[in-house]
Amino acid sequence: MISKSTIDKVFESARLEEVIGDFVQLKKSGSNFKGLSPFTDERTPSFMVSPVKQIWKDFSSGKGGNVVAFLMEHEHFTYPEAIRYLAKKYNIEIEETEQNEEQKQQANDRESMYLVSDFAQKYFEDILWNSEKGKAIGLSYFKERGFTDDTIRKFGLGYSLDEWEAFTKEALDKGYSLDFLGRTGLSIIKENKQFDRFKGRVMFPIQSMSGRVLGFGGRILVNDKKAAKYLNSPESDIYHKSKVLYGIYHAKQSIAKEDNCYLVEGYTDVIQFHQRGIENVVASSGTALTPEQIRLINRLTKNITVLFDGDAAGLRASLRGIDLILEQGMNVKVCTFPEGEDPDSFAKKNAYEDLVLYLQENAKDFIQFKASLLVEEAQNDPIKKAETIRDIVQSISKIPDRIQREVYVQECSRIMDISEEVLFNTLAQLGKKNVAEANKKFKKERKAFEVVKKEQAVEKIDVQYQLERKIIEILLLYGNRTEEFEDLLLKENEEGELVLEPELHKARVFEKLYLDLQQDEIELSNENFRTVYYGLISKLNEDDSFVIESYINGLDSELSKEVTSILMEEEKYDLSDWEGKDIYVKDKAESVAQLVGETILNLRCFLIDKRVSDLRQRTLEKKDGNNHEILEEIMNYHQLKKLLSTKLNRVL
Incomplete structure (x- = not known):
């Protein structure tokens, strides 16, 4: 068993953005970082990392948590394995307590x-x-x-x-x-x-x-x-060989730094390149390239350069791998070595500077490479040339980005000396063919789809859940802040009408929330929220220097995931880069008192509605028809709801 002092040191030393940066290419986005989800296949970033809060959230899969949770999700580590990995990364000596036989057996x-x-x-x-x-x-x-x-x-x-x-x-x-x-x-x-x-x-x-x-x-x-x-x-x-790339562990940082990955075939190719000083290189280990392997690279860079032997017998078959790379929305170049040479032998014979220069000068865009290779085969045969053009257009059709497709069509037109119009028509035909095949597949599944569709209902918003979630969010983000609040006191005016009179006072946010909920005898209905709520109130009451990271690290995995999801909810809007579009959103932190007040008022209004609904049900169930007291209570609640709604600037 790893000692608690070691675990505490690990959490103090580990930087979330550094650890995740070893697996995912992250880009700055305001105070956060964003990147492609390492858990789903996507082309638009939905993965957010908060260095301030030391938590991450993947909005495409719903996963989230702290640094240990990431390693457990991504690398399938157990909790101790994740701690050991971080301890090794940050040079922390691991103190262990003796394991008994039962604990050893549980591995x-x-x-x-x-x-x-x-x-x-x-x-x-x-x-x-x-x-x-x-x-x-x-x-x-x-x-x-x-x-x-x-x-x-x-x-x-x-x-x-x-x-x-x-x-x-x-x-x-x-x-x-x-x-x-x-x-x-x-x-x-x-x-x-x-x-x-x-x-x-x-x-x-x-x-x-x-x-x-x-x-x-x-x-x-x-x-x-x-x-x-x-x-x-x-x-x-x-x-699983289809999901692994040889050398990825040693290459990942260099791939992200150079924003390019060299893809070779064998183990020794990788090792020789590393020894020569080029570390952003991985191998498919002699197996046909798979989408999973490409997505592994896609987490680190959008650019792949495929390196082929000078006399590779299966060169044409290897071209299928290029189409797979294009399908993943990545940029691909190809470089071949002189006849009789492979990446291993060529790197061994050349100095670092010469090797880098050769790769720079000989790495061709995939369309140039494919055209030169296939044209060589076609020579003066018009039929073979037509097949070659169709083959190239087939590759272009794999590219998901429309602008890129058009640029490649223009390039193909220039190289192959054929009009763009013909190429675009061919591309359109391929598109129709793909659509037809997709429709055919869809029709087969339509019956099952219709059944599922009928079963789907419009998802009803759980208002109480959302309001309780908002209370937890406020406690997490602003619980220790002191704000000036406006309390509403229910009084009777000179005309005998009930009115809400404001009264200003200063208090810490967690105290205000706790006292208001206690005064109204409100108990959070969601079990997880209730556990987190009382835990937070206790922590904030005991510790003036409350730190979110330490609090999250002490939670079990289920509550940690829930809390992370709440904290990162606002961060997903950073993915849209609103400021880059000249849209500026007001920061909630500027109006915490108002946020607290409105949340409590909304919860009160919701609970009044719920109480009124229960009372109405009682009138229906009462057999003697004597509903005077119940109706009077309903009227009182309506009057209170009206006052609260006025404060919320709502019209009933």
Whole structure:
């Protein structure tokens, strides 16, 4: 168990915008930061980070919370894992209290798989550096590739001995479960025996964006036609190859800083580029590029440069990946290397400055690249040329932005020497075809859709919920402030009429709210709001230096999410950049007393309406028909409602 003092240090040191900035490209928006949601596929930012409050809110998915909540949502960390990650990031020494056997047993399966993978990485690395065979075979191979000691250590490279059970036996001796060795794919389990999956291979650990070991890639070093050259971990609860990019952990900060990501194919391409000084590079690890992998990059930058081998056999097939990138609304360039060279070999032979210059001069816009490649194939064949143009237009049709599409059509017209009108017509035909296919799909689902549509009802606004929510918001934001309030005293004038007389007095906001609600004997109906309300009143009463961040960090996950949602509600308007459109909204903080007064008055009016409705129901249920007292009470409530509504400038 991690000690409370360590947890407190972590929360004091961690800066939310720094931590989230490692995973999402954030841009300044007033006093906040905004970015694309890391939880949904979107093109317009709906993700807000408040450095002042140290909380975040994703308006597209509804998720929110503090720095730990982000890591738990995004990286699927447990609470202790998130604390450990932050402690490591901010160089905080972790103090631990002893765990009993029951607590150890409670570690979930997912966490156990991470622990096994982490052990495996350290084991393979230790074998590489400290065993005779590891140094003679594995380390020699990496040195031959031109990797330095620092580079090898940076990427945690290792070696798996060419023995059937070396790793599995060591893991079992250390107390790791055979079940999790099998589920991570590190060991292959048969009926009466088990053996190492990566026997006799150099090891490349595959890490998540936060640096957790998810799986491995292993390269065989002998010529064996029956064995695959590269072998990856199988799919598991923690490793999904379609959602992972090799090198993303080491590249994420550089990608965001350079606002560009180089996409290569292999592990060694990534490592060699890093060693040469270009760190904004990741690999699809030999698998076909997927939308999930592209969205991973999209969180950090809108720009991708795809690097192809000079003699890549499947170059045309690889072009499909470009269309996927375009579909995600990203900008894509392509760069090929001289014949016989790949990113690894080219980076190894050239100095940093020469490599950067080559990439700058040879990175072509995708349309130029595709045109030059396909035109070469078509040569003087008119039919093939027509197919080439249609192929390019097909790619342009994937681009969601209309202006970009038009610019690319103009570029295609110039390169291919064909009129823009023909290209636009072709683009329109493709659009109609896509619409027709979408309509066909829609018709199939229409029946189910109609059923759902009938079941949908207009959502009724819960007035009491909204008013109680507003009370919590006021307490959180302004609870400790001292304001001048106008109390309304109910008195009888000379004509015998009831009137509200104002009386000014100064008080702290939380005191005003508490006394008014207590005076009217109002109890918040929402259980979460009630818990937060009494907790806040108690905290504000005890502590003059109330700090929201500390308060949120002490809440359980459900209440923390609720409080974050309330605090960040106003921030979503920053996403629209009203000031950039010369629309200036008055700050609520300038009229806190008025806000408090109106909220209490509105709640009173609502509860009066509710009480009147209950009384009317009683008149209907009363069998003797003697409703005089009830009707008199209703009239009194109506009179009070009229006075309150006058104060709220409402007409009844």
